[in-house]
Amino acid sequence: MHDGYNGHTITALRPAKNRVDPYIPYHFLHEQEPGLSGGFETVNTVFLTGRECAFKCLMCDLWKNTLDEAVPGAILKQVDYALERLPPAKHIKLYNNGNFFDTKAISPGEYSAIADRLRGYKKVIVENHPKLSNRHCLEFKALLAGRLEIAMGLETIHPEILPRLNKQLTAEDFRKATIYLNSHNIDVRAFVLLNPPFLTNERESIAWTIRSLKFAFESGAVRCSVIPVRPGNGVMDMLLKAHDYVPPTLGMLEEVFDKALSLKLGQVFADTWDLRFLSKCSLCFDQRVKRLEEMNLTQQIKPPIQCTCGND
Numbered sequence: 001m002h003d004g005y006n007g008h009t010i011t012a013l014r015p016a017k018n019r020v021d022p023y024i025p026y027h028f029l030h031e032q033e034p035g036l037s038g039g040f041e042t043v044n045t046v047f048l049t050g051r052e053c054a055f056k057c058l059m060c061d062l063w064k065n066t067l068d069e070a071v072p073g074a075i076l077k078q079v080d081y082a083l084e085r086l087p088p089a090k091h092i093k094l095y096n097n098g099n100f101f102d103t104k105a106i107s108p109g110e111y112s113a114i115a116d117r118l119r120g121y122k123k124v125i126v127e128n129h130p131k132l133s134n135r136h137c138l139e140f141k142a143l144l145a146g147r148l149e150i151a152m153g154l155e156t157i158h159p160e161i162l163p164r165l166n167k168q169l170t171a172e173d174f175r176k177a178t179i180y181l182n183s184h185n186i187d188v189r190a191f192v193l194l195n196p197p198f199l200t201n202e203r204e205s206i207a208w209t210i211r212s213l214k215f216a217f218e219s220g221a222v223r224c225s226v227i228p229v230r231p232g233n234g235v236m237d238m239l240l241k242a243h244d245y246v247p248p249t250l251g252m253l254e255e256v257f258d259k260a261l262s263l264k265l266g267q268v269f270a271d272t273w274d275l276r277f278l279s280k281c282s283l284c285f286d287q288r289v290k291r292l293e294e295m296n297l298t299q300q301i302k303p304p305i306q307c308t309c310g311n312d
Helices: 007-012 074-083 108-117 135-143 171-183 202-219 235-241 250-263 285-298
Strands: 027-034 040-047 091-095 123-127 147-155 187-194 223-228 267-270
Touching (some): 027 285, 040 074, 147 171, 147 202, 171 187, 223 250, 250 267, 250 285
Parallel strands (some): 187 223
């Protein structure tokens, strides 16, 4: 199904990018995640300022902190900058708002120096498009002292919605990429959307999010993150006005997270970044987000927060 939302149309509707320094990561933090074998793992997460992703996905807003072109050697300087300021951790995420194995974003010639900086970490997590799951992943893995995990966007397996996201991906592409990576002892985490554009019925959206999570785990992913789709990238605001996109509610995210954890197919996380747009209630919001964060860490369903506001 074609809607005219190609890369050119999507980029033409965007607001301006943020001003970023090519030699400094635009953000970094120290956090915790549950370990796959139990307990908690400390994680250093570095949000790298890199070349904009070549795939212009309809719902994406990660381009806001990217460069038009890669700067040779800049990624290594950003890694050094962050590591000098972060405490020790067992794992590290290097998220470049695109694809780590896009050779126009990060040259394979830089892999060795980057891997050398990461020798103290037991696991390295990067993000990548399933269609770029190739020999470069194996080359980087071979240079690491620890294990490699690759985070990939599945988004949704809805047969009519996924082709309309300009992701240039099929569910089978994701499955094949996951099988390929797993066969080389590379772990996979998946990103799944809650309320993608064109899926405006609340019950259907929840059902397809759960189906997509099941598909990701059945394909071989060990972790999945549920990402509520938000407006603010230009084209999503236009779709919102046209009623082709409906923002999810906090209640929807809670329901999906509860159901996903009850499946016990693998680790599931609710993305809690900037969730204020999901709720109109100031009375219960902070408590409900805290509950989600606790569930992220413990992977256990906590008692729901009761609120009588009626605004979700």
